[in-house]
Amino acid sequence: MKIQAALFDMDGLLVDSEPIWREVAIEVFAPLGIALTDEICQAYTGLGTAAFVRSFYEKSPWPGKSTQQVEHEIIELAHERIGSRALAMPGAVEVVRFFHKRRLPLAVASASPMEIIETVLRRLDLLPYFTLWHSAVLEARSKPFPDVYLGAARQLRVAPENCLAFEDSGNGLRSAHAARMLTVAIPAAYEYHDPKFDLADIKISSLIEFNEDIFDNLEKKPSLA
Structure with a gap:
């Protein structure tokens, strides 16, 4: 088949922002009486913030704040910290340039809101390379759909x-695979051997x-269509 476009997840794939998202989630949930850890948050990697917050509210409802308020707090704090601290993942700039040199259109397909995607692309000086960026927030369903x-x-x-x-999470990989795309998985070291990544066409x-x-x-490779 002929590859005509390259699509990239963002958090943990192009930018080393997953530790920041986990840090913020732990901080925001603590006053609600919910003690999160890095390991707990890692299990939800690739899930949108709204779904992440809802999943914990359904297990242990808290008083005083709506799930929308908690979601907003996480997004605002993460946006601020990612914009000032996050760095490119190893090889991210090079792989973007690889496809740009081949004149293939590039897109970001992320569960993060549009404003955070744009902030990251600006911070990493990658904005000129991308034809567009698209957020699951604008769709009816987030990843893994x-x-x-x-x-x-x-x-x-x-x-x-x-x-x-290109995806680094199991939820994201399922999303791209369900869309019938060729997939490259780049799992984090702590879950590199997890069988959920066997779904990928290539794993590195x-x-x-x-x-x-x-x-x-x-x-x-033959098309999934």
Whole structure:
């Protein structure tokens, strides 16, 4: 098949922001009487903030604040800290340039809100490389459903089966796979051997490993359509 576009998750894939999201979630939930840990938060990687907050409210409802208020607090605090502290993941800039040199349209398909996506792309000096960025917040369903990837492909005017998607989380990988895209998984070290990543067409430990040979091999794979 011919790869006609490359789509990227953002948090934990292009930018090292997952530790910041976990830090903020732990901080915001503590006054509500819910003691989160890094390990607990890691299990929800790739899930949108709204779904993340709802899942804990359903297990242990808290008084005083709505789930929307808690979600807003997390997003605002994360936005501030990501905008001032987050750095590119190893190999992220290089892989974006790899596709840009081939004149392929690039898109971000993220569970983060649009304003955070734009903040990250500006911070990493990647904004000029991307045709568009799309948030699952604008879709009916977040990851692991395919909506955000299908929406991004539709805006690019590229068939999903001709798109290559990069993901670092199990939920995100399921989303891209359900959209019938070719997938590259780059799991975090703590879950690299988790079988949920067997769904990917290719699995690598870092974007640094992505190269011309991998790209050529992916183009030789049959479409999922």
